Amino acid sequence: MASRSYGACVLCRKAAVVKMLCRGTSAAANPQSQVDFLKGEQHKKHPGVTNLKTLRLPEELQTAARSIIHRAQVPRLTDRSQSLTNYLWSRKRAVEDLTLRRKAVSLERELWEKAMEKKGDVDEQALEDRIRRKVLSELKRTTYHWTPMKFDEELGVVYMAARLAGGYAAVRRAMNEIKKRDPSFAPQSLLDFGSGLGTVVWASHSCWGDTLKEMVCVDSSGPMNILAERLLKGDDEIAEPHIKHVYFRQFLPVSPKVQFDLAVAAFTLSELPNGTEREEAVLTLWRKTSSYLVLVENGTKEGHQILMEARDTLLKKQEKTVHDTRPASVFAPCAHELVCPKLAHEPITPCNFQQLYQPLPLPGHNVQQTEKFSYLIVTRTEPGKAETEDVSWARLIAPVLRRTRHVHCRMCCPDGQLQHLVVTARKHSRDVYRCARSSDWGDQLPIVQKVDDDSQSDSK
Incomplete structure (x- = not known):
């Protein structure tokens, strides 16, 4: 019995050594080893993870919104907020x-x-x-009959009940892309075009509240500016605003030389009547951007196509007078600057993402909701300093399907193609496999893109 036990132990030790050698060989053979991309982080927090857990409105914002809604006593608020949500989601661009x-x-x-x-x-x-x-x-x-949204105080309150929490969630998630991938970015100035209720100010303050010193909100609607200011003051006219140095305007600053570290337009381009005005707005915002321009729209075909129009404008349009010669480059979500493959396949499906959030605690609102949105972040590239760190990372464009010993990932790749990759530890290394299992829709995945037996082109 003793000899058998000793022999079994020897065999176990040999097996363990062989297993360790195999793991070492796999990691060494794969160019995306832990040393390359994990940067000392755990697999579940690898550099490509930009998703956020369920978001809640800042307590001061939620309290102020509830006070304003309660005091307004808008009749049929629940029904009207749901109708407005449906209307905004189904809205299309005006026919040119x-x-x-x-x-x-x-x-x-x-x-x-x-x-x-x-x-x-x-x-x-x-x-x-x-x-x-x-x-x-x-x-x-x-023909689709497009009409501009005209807000009075009552409709502004309905919009607050319908869109405050969801809009905040989408913007906060988009900004987290910058905060996670560029931790050294410390903006001092913000421009919010089409500021509405001021959700961009609150979202940016939650990311960079320690450094932001000037925030300019531009919205043509006087009633919306008043509501945004009431939210900042906690619905108390004589109180100090919770976030200081916020300035409201009805028109963009005139001087083309005035720039802001961060420029944002959330759910705004879709409110402009035609392609010409959208193009002019995007170019104006870009002129006023010194670091990052963030654009957010509904996660519909219309919203995605509006953002792709803006992308083409910024990458291809040559302006006659240029005050800042640093060129535009796409920071997120695209893994490339080629034609969006989502627009190249029929039927066309939008490139969108989702964020869980807690809605305002009002009658008829569920405990947890999902905001589906599309976004585009463009940055200024210093000559000779183009970003190279993440060029081999693909963007996950659908929920990750986790199965026994393999993970299904649908991705937009740096070569401009959609790909369905089945990730396994044997094919792609243990580190990449564990990262894939920890990633989800909207994250980036550290994989050297090559089509093999486990992958196939995704034409959907």
């Missing part, structure tokens, strides 16, 4: 004039051709009038 004219010409030609096929004398003037009326009627029936 050129698109509308082309559609009208095509429809008019089609109707003339049908009319000419009929035999007999035709009163051309009467026919022309009839066709014109029919074209106008058809355009009215099939």
Whole structure:
């Protein structure tokens, strides 16, 4: 019995040595070893993790919002806030004039051709009038009727109940991308274009409250500026604002030389009436950006496409007068600066992400909700100092599916392609596998991209 026991122990020790050697060989063979990308962090907190746990509004903001809503006594608030949420989510861009004219010409030609096929004398003037009326009627029936949002105090309160917590969650999650990947960034000035209720101020203060010294909020709506200021003062006119050095304006600062460390437009570009105005707004914001420009929209096809328009404008549009020659580069979420592969496949699906949050404690609100949003962060690149650290990291664009000894990851890769990768410890190293299991939708994954037997192109 003793000899058998001794022999078993020897075999166990040999097996353990072989296992350790195999692990060492796997880590050495894989270029993305722990030394390269973990930076001393645990796998569940690796550098690519930018997701946040369930977000709550700052206590001072939540208390002020509840006070304002209670004092306003808006009738049918729950129903109206839900209707407004649905309306904003389903909203589309206004149809461009050129698109509308082309559609009208095509429809008019089609109707003339049908009319000419009929035999007999035709009163051309009467026919022309009839066709014109029919074209106008058809355009009215099939064209999306975009109208600008006009806020009074009551609608502002409804918007607060509907969107304050969700909007804060989306902006806070987008800003966490900068805070996590660029910990040395310490902004002193902020520009919020289309500031609304001031959620950007609160979100940025939660990230960089120690360094921010000037925050300029620009919104054309006077009632919304008043509500935002009431929120800052805790719904007490004579109180000091909880966040100081916040200034409200109805127009952007005129001077093109005035820049801000951080410029933000959250759910704002979709409120502009046409592509020309959106382009002008994006270029103006970029001129006023010294470090990072953050754009956030609803996680719909429309929201994503608006952001991709802005991306193209910043990367490709050449301005006549340039005050800051540092070029634009995409910081997040894109892993590349090529055409968005989500727009290149049919059917088109938006590139969006999600953030859990606690809504305002009002009647009819669930305990926990999910904000689905799209975002774009663009930064100024110093000549010869382009970011290289994360170029081989892919962005997870769908929930991670964790299975026994393997993980399904759908990613947007640095080569501009969508990829479905099945990550295993044997194929990709133990470190990469454990990082994949700890990652989720929206995080970056440290994998050298190459299609092998475990991966396949994702055309969805």
